Amino acid sequence: MQRLWREKGLQRPTPRKQKRARPAEGSVRPHQVWAMDVQFDATADGRRLKFLNVIDEDSRLCQAIRLGRRCKARDVVAVLEKLIRLYPAPAFIRSDNGPEFIAHALRRWSESSGTGTA
Structure with missing residues (x-):
């Protein structure tokens, strides 16, 4: 097999090293x-x-599940306000960049509540 590859001028592709994924900074206490x-x-x-x-x-507890036909930024803010009445406010909130999470309403709420985004 090696002789045939050599005759055709082929080479085995060199394996590429994969970068190690950095673990995301997690919480060290509940409600962080x-x-x-x-x-x-x-x-x-x-x-x-x-x-x-x-x-x-940290605790992997589900704080809230909201079910609806739509989920806008004001709906997210309403859920977070209810949660802060029940639990201490978190230091950070982690989310993807979906439209309901990058809206101005959520950004204003985050600044007024002192909660950062991670």
Whole structure:
């Protein structure tokens, strides 16, 4: 096999080293970092459902699940305000860059509550 490869001028590709993923900075105590995400599903008749999930990264407790047909920034702010009445405010909130998480309403709420984004 090696002779055939040599005759055709072929070489085995050199393996590339993969970069190690850095672990994300996590929390060291409960209610330090909350993670938010929106997940999608559909009903039997094809209508879309959106789930807003808020999870404490240290204890892995689900702080809130909001179910609705839509999930706008003001809906996210309303859920976070309810959570802060029940639990201490987190130091940071981690989320992806979805439209409901990068809106001005959520940014203003974050600044007024003293909660940073991670």
